[in-house]
Amino acid sequence: MSYFPQLAEGFSELFASIANDRVLVLGHARPDGDCIGSQLALTRLLRAEGVDAVALNADPVPDALSFLIQETPVLNLRQNLDESSLLFVDCADEGRVGPKSSKAIANHNFLGNIDHHISNTKYAHFNLVDSKAAATCEMIAGLAFDFGWDVDPLTAQCLLTGIMTDTGRYSYAATSRRVFELSGRLVDCGARPVTTAQALYENEPLCRLELLQRFLATLQTKCDGQLGVGKVMYQDFLDTGATYEHTEGFVDYTRSIRGVKIGVYLEQRESTVKGSFRAEHADYRVDTLAREFGGGGHACAAAFSSGESLSEIEPKVLAAVERRLGEV
Amino acid sequence: MSYFPQLAEGFSELFASIANDRVLVLGHARPDGDCIGSQLALTRLLRAEGVDAVALNADPVPDALSFLIQETPVLNLRQNLDESSLLFVDCADEGRVGPKSSKAIANHNFLGNIDHHISNTKYAHFNLVDSKAAATCEMIAGLAFDFGWDVDPLTAQCLLTGIMTDTGRYSYAATSRRVFELSGRLVDCGARPVTTAQALYENEPLCRLELLQRFLATLQTKCDGQLGVGKVMYQDFLDTGATYEHTEGFVDYTRSIRGVKIGVYLEQRESTVKGSFRAEHADYRVDTLAREFGGGGHACAAAFSSGESLSEIEPKVLAAVERRLGEV
The missing domain is CATH 3.90.1640.10 (inorganic pyrophosphatase (n-terminal core))
Structure with a gap:
């Protein structure tokens, strides 16, 4: 075969x-x-x-x-x-x-x-x-x-x-x-x-778990619990000694919350913001959501990187997700 | 076939x-x-x-x-x-x-x-x-x-x-x-x-993630990084609204830390303390460790429940793990 x-x-x-x-x-x-x-x-x-x-x-x-x-x-x-x-x-x-x-x-x-x-x-x-x-x-x-x-x-x-x-x-x-x-x-x-x-x-540097703890403290749901969002700030990297690669998988926590349809992870880097999306199913087409912010990916998992500040981009991202939730 | x-x-x-x-x-x-x-x-x-x-x-x-x-x-x-x-x-x-x-x-x-x-x-x-x-x-x-x-x-x-x-x-x-x-x-x-x-x-009540965040804040390593330990206090359950079943899997974080050979999870319940062990490999025989505290299980995964207070049992548990690490 x-x-x-x-x-x-x-x-x-x-x-x-x-x-x-x-x-x-x-x-x-x-x-x-x-x-x-x-x-x-x-x-x-x-x-x-x-x-x-x-x-x-x-x-x-x-x-x-x-x-x-x-x-x-x-x-x-x-x-x-x-x-x-x-x-x-x-x-x-x-x-x-x-x-x-x-x-x-x-x-x-x-x-x-x-x-x-x-x-x-x-x-x-x-x-x-x-x-x-x-x-x-x-x-x-x-x-x-x-x-x-x-x-x-x-x-x-x-x-x-x-x-x-x-x-x-x-x-x-x-x-x-x-x-x-x-x-x-x-x-x-x-x-x-x-x-x-x-x-x-099973090989986690302790600094990653410290970063995860800070990230989990930011987790929230919005849009009647259909949107989950969590963030890591640049200061968190400085405080914990963790690096960008240590945030692998954080986005999955945003989607794992009961009732959440689209999970959003925002990461404030030195001069950019990284964003990741996870969707419960492919109808949410988070690849096209990510494209609105210059990124791409799959229907259920996508990401972008932006030169805007976190305070500028965050409300735009959440508004775009809210629109998508309303459309599907 | x-x-x-x-x-x-x-x-x-x-x-x-x-x-x-x-x-x-x-x-x-x-x-x-x-x-x-x-x-x-x-x-x-x-x-x-x-x-x-x-x-x-x-x-x-x-x-x-x-x-x-x-x-x-x-x-x-x-x-x-x-x-x-x-x-x-x-x-x-x-x-x-x-x-x-x-x-x-x-x-x-x-x-x-x-x-x-x-x-x-x-x-x-x-x-x-x-x-x-x-x-x-x-x-x-x-x-x-x-x-x-x-x-x-x-x-x-x-x-x-x-x-x-x-x-x-x-x-x-x-x-x-x-x-x-x-x-x-x-x-x-x-x-x-x-x-x-x-x-x-992917169906986590938000209270579980709140409890996880508090638990991660307690994570420490001891014994030259070979022992990982984390705790949940009874007050954490009251504060978050989470229940005992929401701590499923927390012990795995203690073992997931790089370099840790034995991970220990301690949970303060209303009138008892639950303890769980995870070992990197079977030589650590955490089943016999758990037996010292009235519990049991497998060579790599075991647990106990004790009527002693957390402040009484915690140093005994950590001392027992330290001894075991020294023996293997």
Whole structure:
């Protein structure tokens, strides 16, 4: 059986066209588990098939995910990128790699784009996009099995990590039979769910829990309990010693409140505000909500970054959510 | 292929022997997702095969799991239990059903015992025990598929719920290829992971998050960061309106701190103190630690209840943990 029959031809052509190239496997800025898992796994899979592939991300691999790197080559922007061909993973558009990478890759060949975001703009020559996939790692795992490639234990661990994180530990609506089947095969290849879970969910710096405590103190509901909102202020980072990456998952608390349809997380950074949305179901289309503020994402999970101050943007965001709640 | 070949003969004989009986499907006191999922699923599966089965638990189905009941018959102890045969699920020994049920079933036929606890005492006529299974629901799902039984959508949802809860959302070490394969088949039968996840993990009363915030404010590490401890005071319950059942899972935060080997949660109740332990691995044997304070449990997860005051018991508990850390 085939997991992604509709992608077979494109992937086959993409693979044939890079056999003799140097390939950069790019992910998005502020990379998460699915991004890093995809970058590392695809790099390893291509290298095992004889392709000179390396992963590239201008932002560092988050601490909690660094156990996935091992000997896999990961470049940063200080290195010479040569005349490499580019393979984007988990990037809805080419700008998602962040401004620093965008500049560095401007004259390169945008060869491939493997992604599961519904908002993907199909910006590359080969666009392998499946918005029904729960994770880009699900797509890469499925393609690897479809093509009979060898999946070594570390590659399997990378792919399982992306699946586990982007499904919210097998909890989101996109968690399909295929997600479970592929996860089972990855376990067979040597992936261990407990390894990823301990690294990601049982390895919390105390400063993160201090930040979480401050964040929970801000939690409120509005709009008859259908809107949940919580914030972290820049001063909280200074006071606790926590960093931006420590707020991963905070937005989920806003949606977890009984009765809440759309959860909003606002994070005051040094000179920007980051906002995240989570919706109870896809009808709320928080991707289009995020787009109003210059961001994007999925129907149930989306985010933006704004140069406005928190006091300027907060009422606009809450008003937009209130409108959306009224429309659905 | 067969999921539980070693249980096939026993299950076949068990099933043959109950064809004309009235069967009570019993679970343990203070039932969790795997217990309720197993009781309801096995009751439904047997009824679909023509057996007069009903579920029985002296304790009520927890609110968060009540969506799984629907039309499945669930008895309480006020009803006449007749001359029914008993099938225990998820019970390591017959006493796990709790004192009220134990009395009511004393003269009945202890026919079957389907369970995954390593400490199972094999107290019934047919003992189907597999301590490698991650959940009793995993065993029931595997047996149902092995025997070619029809698994309707609600039965599949019950089984998926037990698997999801007893694997910590596919995070614990026992999360095997079989766990994922069976979960995939349950999705095919109509189970929806998001339904269980939303009922269990995204349906938090705001008072619980207020209590969590107060609890997190007490988190500390001791013993060079190897001991994590956090508390909830009785006044916190009064102030937030939260109840004892809202502290479910708080102990996991104490163990989730980076570097912590043993996590301790202390809860000041009206006239008692509840204590819970979590260990990074089984060598810490927190079950024997809990026993020092009149409790018990598993090597990595144990609890006690004490009549001493918090100020009396807390230093004793922390000293005992410190000793244990020194010994291992």
